[in-house]
Amino acid sequence: MQVKSTDPVLDANLAIALDALLAEESVTKAAARMHTSPAAMSRTLGRLRRILRDPLLVRAGQVMVPTPRALALREEAAGVVRRITALLTPETPVDPATLSSTFTVQGADLIGAALAPALLRLARQEAPGVSLRMRAEELEAGPALRDGRIDLEIGSIDHVDPETQVEELVTLRMAAAVRPDHPLTRKPLTPARLAAAEHVVVSRRGRFSGPLDAALAEHGLQRRVSAVLPSHLAALTLAAASDVVCLIPAVPDGETPSPVTAPASVLGLHVLDIPLPLPPLTIGMAWHPRHAADGAHQWLRGAVRQIFRTSTS
The missing domain is CATH 1.10.10.10 (Winged helix-like DNA-binding domain superfamily/Winged helix DNA-binding domain)
Known part of the structure; x- marks a missing residue:
């Protein structure tokens, strides 16, 4: 009326x-x-x-x-x-034990491999009614967060969206992962020795080059990329079974290990410092503001923070 x-x-x-x-x-x-x-x-x-x-x-x-x-x-x-x-009346704090929610999280396979075990373990302890759905980096994160197709994006947040809230979790350096008896482990690693080795590149778009190539070019060097794979886990598995070098994120010396570095340890890979200046990799999480005050989503974000601050070594 x-x-x-x-x-x-x-x-x-x-x-x-x-x-x-x-x-x-x-x-x-x-x-x-x-x-x-x-x-x-x-x-x-x-x-x-x-x-x-x-x-x-x-x-x-x-x-x-x-x-x-x-x-x-x-x-x-x-x-x-x-x-x-x-x-x-303001919403009372959510008791995680009473939650019955399915959260959809988008991130690279390395993020999923690092996050899923720890998050599910934490959920069993605090919120047994929570389920996790991991999605590959297949959706444009800004619209997907806005439309509710994903609840949280975790990874290198490179989209600029005024509607998206972003929180940095950890800053990592890039390192070289090789099998334990790889020839590069026998002598100090130099730019020339690194360029002479075979490499596997991780790229969802099939690109052969990246920041390492630009750094090598400063020394007049060019590496040989023998394979380009869309998955970090596939590239790490290849490195564990052959003489290819795979770039992985690693924590700066003296800092607490990050869950993102765990898959390389599980595969028994040896991590070598790269003797070249490479841009750091910042891992963050992004969500839509409509979830900012939601108790269930606050538990999810708190759980992710806790996981990334906990040593996996």
Whole structure:
């Protein structure tokens, strides 16, 4: 129904005042309940009488008694106030043990391999009703977060979207992973020896070159890329079974190991420092602002932070 500008409007404050008047059957007591003056409450009663076209409370000797209309409205008014109170009360903190949620997280396979075991282990301890769906980097993250197709993106966040909230988790350096008895492990690694080795490159777009090639070119060197694979885990598996070199993220010396570095350890790979300046890799998580205050999503983000701050060594 469309409300005309001349129609009286019953706002939330009037609904709360109506509930107080009908419950107390006294202007003075209703005023005390509403923390206002009897005069102000008397004026409010006057407004309510005009809006509802009923006296509501009438004097009978020394007290006021409700009209039949007031008696009919009493329970409904109390219910409206309860709903308003619930609507405007801040959400209580979520108990993870009561969660029953499925979270969709998008990230590279290396992220999934690092995150899934630790996150599921944590969920079993704190939130057994939580399930995890990992997606490869197949969706454009900004629109996917906005549309709700994914709950969280984890990885190198390279899209600029004013609607997306981003939090950095860890900054890593790039290192070379090789099998333990690889020829590069027998002598100090130099740019020339690194360029002379066979390499596997990880690229979802099939690219053969990257920051290492630019760094080698500064020394007049060029490496040989024998394979390009779309998956880090596939590239690490190839490095474990052959003489190819695979670039992996690693923590700076002296810092706490990151879960992202765990797959190389599981495969028994030897990690070599690269004797060239390469850009660092920052791993972060991104989410849509509509989830910022959601208790379940807050638990998810807190769990991811905890995992990335915990040593896996």
